[in-house]
Amino acid sequence: MRALVLFATAVLGASLGTTTLAATVKPETAVNYRQGIYHAILWNFVPMAQMVRGMRPWNQATFAQGAARIEFYSQQLLGGFxxxxxxxxxxxxxxxxxxxxEFSAKMQNFENASxxxxxVARSSDQAASKAxxxxxxxxxKSCHDAFRKE
Amino acid sequence: MRALVLFATAVLGASLGTTTLAATVKPETAVNYRQGIYHAILWNFVPMAQMVRGMRPWNQATFAQGAARIEFYSQQLLGGFxxxxxxxxxxxxxxxxxxxxEFSAKMQNFENASxxxxxVARSSDQAASKAxxxxxxxxxKSCHDAFRKE
Structure with a gap:
């Protein structure tokens, strides 16, 4: 347990400070979390977009791996708001x-589409994957247009 | 396709600028990605630590959900370096x-432990879950001590 206490003090303390006991989450913690998920989505999304746009050779395995990860991430976003x-x-x-x-419905649309x-990405159908x-x-885009600042 | 091009311009352009075509990843993109994954881990880790330390009522379902997510995230980290x-x-x-x-071995230790x-968290054994x-x-902690700045 000593290691855990040290760990919690050293690692969690930095971001939680004296609010470790609080049931509520600090705003900046939620922002870090959801922006983190968005970065993780983008990390996978960009090479997929490059394949779809013909800017990078098509690789179905990479595409399917990115799609699987984005599906997982899509389910973690709403809780970050x-x-x-x-x-x-x-x-x-x-x-x-x-x-x-409306916001949660748009997020659900993203989850469903992901x-x-x-x-589809696991099916190896390139045209269907692109669609x-x-x-x-x-x-x-639909959610960003409505709910994200310029 | 028009929507995608607009999307790529508006959303990806902001972080990728003119390097969209580049096969390599910009350092800040990788840093954003891996720090995002770490934030996502912490988001789940903190309530689990609070349960383990008795600072929050034990909830096996929440604990198991956090553990499943951390297992997933643990596998995405090494690629962010x-x-x-x-x-x-x-x-x-x-x-x-x-x-x-040495670094990748420590990351593998984290993946294995996660x-x-x-x-274990799915087994509903509270003592084993804590251990x-x-x-x-x-x-x-082992990896942070060796490879993370103070």
């Missing part, structure tokens, strides 16, 4: 919490 | 690339 989690670094519009049903993309990718990208 | 991916914001020591075999933790968590935390 607790009420009040706005900071200067955040690109989230306050409209998210004023129109939560799940379909992951299935499913574009549909997924459209769900990203 | 391409050679030369150092920026002012990065906490990675250059020793990572000088001692890559995989065991995820299995597996502490072993996982030890693999974090």
């Amino acid at each position: 607790p009420p009040g989690s706005l900071t200067a670094r955040s690109e989230a519009k306050p409209a998210i919490w004023q129109h939560w049903a 799940a379909t993309l992951a299935v 499913a990718f574009i549909k997924t990208a459209d769900t990203c | 391409p050679p030369g991916s150092l920026t002012a914001r990065s906490e990675a020591k250059p020793a990572i690339w000088q001692h890559w075999a 995989a065991t933790l995820a299995v 597996a968590f502490i072993k996982t935390a030890d693999t974090c």
